[in-house]
Amino acid sequence: ADDFGGVMPGGNVTFAAGESSKVVTVAVSGDMDIEDHEGFVVYLSNPSAGALITAAFAAATIVNDDSPVVITPVIPVWLKP
Numbered sequence: 001a002d003d004f005g006g007v008m009p010g011g012n013v014t015f016a017a018g019e020s021s022k023v024v025t026v027a028v029s030g031d032m033d034i035e036d037h038e039g040f041v042v043y044l045s046n047p048s049a050g051a052l053i054t055a056a057f058a059a060a061t062i063v064n065d066d067s068p069v070v071i072t073p074v075i076p077v078w079l080k081p
Contacts (some may be wrong), residue, residue, distance in 0.1 A: 004027070013044070032066055037061050037063050037064050038062045039062070
């Protein structure tokens with residue numbers, strides 16, 4: 001739940017007559033932690049009367065966009081004239 005602001009998201013998807021697909025956007029909370037990519041699954045359930053769910057879930061991945069900090073030491077170089 002930390003990736004979603006502390007609360008697992010949920011809600012309803014409504015299809016208009018003739019629609020057969022929808023884009024579902026899931027907001028995630030960014031952080032500066034260097035971590036692996038993380039997966040989650042969106043499940044569809046409880047279709048209204050007469051509707052049929054043919055794919056009841058979809059998997060997604062939260063891609064880590066944080067880079068490790070790289071410290072490059074500065075080595076002084078002295079040139080003799």
